[in-house]
Amino acid sequence: MYLCCMQESSTTRTEVGQLGEFGLIDRLTKPFTPNQPTTIKGVGDDAAVLDTGGDQFTLVSTDMLVEGIHFDMMYTPLKHLGYKAVVVNLSDIYAMNGKPSHITVSLGISNRFSVEALEELYAGIQLACETYDVDLIGGDTTSSNKGLIISITALGSVDKDKVVYRSGAKVGDLICITGDLGAAYLGLQLMEREKQLYLDQPDIQPDLEDQKYLIGRQLKPEARKDMIAAFAQNSLKPTSMIDISDGLASELFHIGKQSGVGAYLEESGIPMHQDAKMMALKFQMDPTTCALSGGEDYELLFTIDPADVDRVRFLPDIYIAGEIVPAEDGFTLHTTGGKRHPLKAQGWNHFDQ
């Protein structure tokens, strides 16, 4: 009576790819309602927000990275991978205007990995812990049938009056972006191409020396700790914020949906590194599309009240790229050519692959 439970009890079969990651999460978590008085914000932002007593809220965020889906061991050094796995989680804590403090790291590992290889991975985790001043406080280690799985949970804190959600954008707010976009995606394209070339001709080692910027953005991204510090120093509290992990367009849709607003972006305001623009053209791709849909930049997308414009105008590495508009005006891109295109949330969907 217990065997073969994989036989579907339901007569309908909906494929996960039909819903996409966010549609799936919405559907699975809908029946859950928070009951704990300590839950300030549950599912649906970069991190959950808890009131565990004291002056600050506790922030909790978690991410899972799977070999073959999120990384390719052919071109990902283990130390870089460990570093990146931590950074992507910390980025979610910063996106709440918070400060990360602790992580747990769970690993699923196939017997392909030696202890020495795992020490390399942990050297990267340790470097990230030191760089961002967080403590490793626990985890789980288990075997896996296939490949490497890394699941990290990050905890942090934020002053109760400083927490920033995705839902706070108001019509007229200015849209700001830190750093530059598209480079991590183009670094990935570059390494994928070199991998194919190498597989075809293993005796030729690729020379990627002049593409250090793009490759570095993909393999060893940083979270914008410095920006959160700059906000505090300049008494700036964004009205909404999200980190750019899936691509600018997708993140802007999250802010729009949760704030009940629309937005326009000025194409000329979207920051890109010269190397990323060049590489996009080399791959015969539109640079702006790479910035809008590329993902993995781990920059911050945030909105500010227009009265705060002077607080960001003179901060380095922040770019004003558009404005929040009423929901009925939707999401548009104002191109450098003077046209208006509807934006699409083409964020990276690993269920489509």
Added chain:
Amino acid sequence: MYLCCMQESSTTRTEVGQLGEFGLIDRLTKPFTPNQPTTIKGVGDDAAVLDTGGDQFTLVSTDMLVEGIHFDMMYTPLKHLGYKAVVVNLSDIYAMNGKPSHITVSLGISNRFSVEALEELYAGIQLACETYDVDLIGGDTTSSNKGLIISITALGSVDKDKVVYRSGAKVGDLICITGDLGAAYLGLQLMEREKQLYLDQPDIQPDLEDQKYLIGRQLKPEARKDMIAAFAQNSLKPTSMIDISDGLASELFHIGKQSGVGAYLEESGIPMHQDAKMMALKFQMDPTTCALSGGEDYELLFTIDPADVDRVRFLPDIYIAGEIVPAEDGFTLHTTGGKRHPLKAQGWNHFDQ
């Protein structure tokens, strides 16, 4: 220059299986030292202990379950699996004498799983959340090349003066065990046998009706929320505690190692259910060995000051099974036949499989 990083840079190659799970964790986490003043206890107990402000400590624990390692979809209904995945994490919070409050759930899923199947899994997660009064506050959902991966992090809290570590056992303390042991392991053996029979002759469905207890202990374990409540009601604070996930012997070694003590167990004091004893004999296994090494019972192993003996003597479902002794006396089992055997930490090691 970036390709083929899986080539070992080190000349030695140590297999993970040589160290075992705990040896591996020790080696990987050794270089990490906690720097945050909020970290009261990092790696090395059932849960990490943080002082996030307020009257209570925050507890954090995490576990990863991998298909084919921790569960077999042939005989694990998805709803049960979701329930169990939550419970095993909550058990770690109770083992600190705490109360769980929040969980995050990350999933890696292959395209074998439909949305309807995942809804079944989440129905189990939701049932556990309701039963144990915890909120689902976040997670991550990604695709996996193969099978199902569930990574859960549980958060909880404990009054600062009530937290119980593995390290507090003192010579002369009494060793207590809740519930009964070995049944989950024997339930697993039973289902493995039935699976083989079914694979050989798919037209014969097994009749497991009279083994509901053993199968229930394996497929749908409960965490001992009731015991923590009973401790509070009777003003009992154990001197040390751990949950029994890997087997009694292995857990006792953890307490001994961290408390700097040894221990003896009375074989007659180890609680077993009649069905478990019978099934062990049917499988021609020693019942006590099943209790010592079986694992997955999610009962509590704890020690009390002998002065507190009257506080537990009249509590239901708690069994006094031995005593803490000086470290130099080691770990022994006093058999019902009057012999003394050295105990071995034969906890379940999934790296050996």
